Amino acid sequence: MTSLLDWIEVYSAQDCIEANMLKGLLELDSIKVQLKGEALGGALGEIPFDQIQVKICVPQIKQRQAEKILLEYQSKHLVVCDWKCQNCNEYNGCGFEICWSCLKPK
Known part of the structure; x- marks a missing residue:
């Protein structure tokens, strides 16, 4: 049974900053906000890149409010030619024809 105080992941940040x-x-x-994986940045090169992203988690009751704020942030900060992988939902830069995370083609 879930509680309204359960934490839910709403975003995967590119780095600790x-x-x-x-x-x-x-x-x-x-x-x-709880940040998960923040301490893994020092392991870059030792573990796969997609496993060291910092996950942003919020209480379930605040999920919609947080997603609205994060969507606004994304719309202002994504480069126009960035694309989102249909397979794993990760964002990829303009120069990528294959998803950096799951290796599926654009």
Whole structure:
């Protein structure tokens, strides 16, 4: 059984800098945030890149509010030619023809 206080992942940040910036943005709207994987940045090169992304989690009751804020952030900060993989939902830069995360073609 889930509770309204359960934490849910709402975003995968590219790095600790982006994660902490978004944490601050969400906290401005009184949304509590937990960052998962923040300490794994030092393992870059030892473990796969997609496993060291920092996950942003919020209480389930705040999910919609957080997703609205994050969607606005994404719409302002994505380069026009960036694309989202249909297989794993990760964002890829303009220069990628194959998803960096799951290796599926554009």
